[in-house]
Amino acid sequence: MPLPPCPICQKPVPPRPENTSQPFCSRRCRAVDLGRWLGEEYRVPDRQADEQEDEQPSDGSDRGHDA
Ligand SMILES: [Zn+2]
Numbered sequence: 463m464p465l466p467p468c469p470i471c472q473k474p475v476p477p478r479p480e481n482t483s484q485p486f487c488s489r490r491c492r493a494v495d496l497g498r499w500l501g502e503e504y505r506v507p508d509r510q511a512d513e514q515e516d517e518q519p520s521d522g523s524d525r526g527h528d529a
Contacts (some may be wrong), residue, residue, distance in 0.1 A: 465477065465484070465485070466485065467487075467490075468485070468487035468488075468491050469485065469486065469495065470485060470486060470487075470491035470494050471491055474487065475487045475488045491508055510518050
């Protein structure tokens with residue numbers, strides 16, 4: 463069974479004994495992934511749509527209409 467490609471660079475991931483950085487192809491790619499998590503750059507496309515649009519107060523008043 464072939465391993466899935468590296469999520470960072472899409473290269474083939476070497477098998478385990480020689481590669482301790484799975485599921486990444488190298489320690490560098492693992493570090494890149496970690497950096498993305500820390501920078502919150504890593505988006506999970508399914509979940510964030512609902513949670514992000516919660517910031518605007520839905521104030522239905524028509525005040526402040528200064529003509
Ligand atoms: Zn990689």
